[in-house]
Amino acid sequence: MKPVSAADLDVFLSIAAHLSFSRAAVELGLSPSALSHALRALEERLGVRLFNRTTRSVALTEAGERLYARIRPAFRDIDDALEDLNQFRDTPSGTLRISAGRAAVQLVLLPLASRFLAAYPDVRLEISAEDALVDVVSAGFDAGVRFGERLEADMVSLPIGPYMRSVVVAAPAFFERHPVPQNPHDLHGLPCIRHRFPSGNLYHWEFEREGKRLEIEVDGPLTLGDVALMVEPALHGTGLAYVFEEMVAAHLAEGRLVQVLEDWCPYYPGLHLYYPSRRQVPAAMKAFIEFARSARQEK
Missing domain, CATH: 3.40.190.10 (Periplasmic binding protein-like II)
Incomplete structure (x- = not known):
């Protein structure tokens, strides 16, 4: 079998996380055709099909599911190790991806984001505004913003907005x-x-x-x-x-x-920032958490 590179596996992981060639292509900065060619070459090297794909859907095969389960934790550890290097920088950097409902984006997240980016110019913030509930882990987001009662139990969360009604x-x-x-x-x-x-x-x-x-x-x-x-x-x-x-x-x-x-029409707890409970939280995420906490205390 020909050698498989980390870049080859990164293509696989991105497609597996999004189950979408178009979204994975955007994340990796490739064209959909180049991404499809890279996956096909990887499957040929491995000698197994990793995805079942039609014009309307993409799904992992049994072999693909097993590979994803084995290598995703390892790549996450690599990401964590690279994030550790951020402590040697003067300011956090990198891209922070957040999923939020459209009302949350308008009322809380965008005003907060503008101030955060001014304070941390080396961080890039990508916000996906959609009202459907999203599994932030499988969709490749660092965090989400939702109302507190709609959060999964295994998420760490903190309020980032005032009481609302x-x-x-x-x-x-x-x-x-x-x-x-x-x-x-x-x-x-x-x-x-x-x-x-x-x-x-x-x-x-x-x-x-x-x-x-x-x-x-x-x-x-x-x-x-x-x-x-x-x-x-x-x-x-x-x-x-x-x-x-x-x-x-x-x-x-x-x-x-x-x-x-x-x-x-009584007031109720407002919006929460939530993120997976992991051993290592990216430096940009840590900075955003502290910024959001401080901004709420100022109100």
Whole structure:
């Protein structure tokens, strides 16, 4: 068998982590065709097929799964050893990849990222904004940002934003045509702007007052897949919207939107930065953790 290089195995590991030739190609800085050729050459050297691939999917074969399970820990140890060298640098460096929901990116992560990059110019930050839950380990991310109740038990996490709440709002003109709801059940029959998760499920609006919790399945003419997009149609009177308070604070202050059911909308723990519990945390990640912790304490 011809020798197999670390670069050959890096190609395999990237494809196995993403199960996508296009994403692996971006990560490695190669064209998809060059990546496919490199994998084919590796499989020929090894004499086994590592992936089953069609035009729509990529999956590890049994041999590929066994190889991935054996060499991934070794390459992780190599990454950790290289990261250890960062302690001899004046400042951390390298690329930090973070997965976050779109609202988290807008409300907390981008303002924090701008200040962090100014403080650590040798670090590159890559943020993937998607609302679907992501396995940060298998997808090759260093960390993620989500609400605390949606985190896996084996993750280390810390809060990076203030307490938050969602609020029910509509334009003043909306209430010229519709009654003001006095309790969450009054939302039935009122046009609402609905939110559909990436899973396909519709979000049921959640309320709480004096220990009593309610989930209301609303209806309305418009359904969106991004909470931030609900603000504009709410301003135009399309319906009631249930959005993060920070997204509409200026509109509420200036009277462009009106808040209702305020006593049913309590504050709850905000966003958390989470990352795998590993022996070695990359230097750039350590710096980001400390920066996020300090920024929250300043508020």
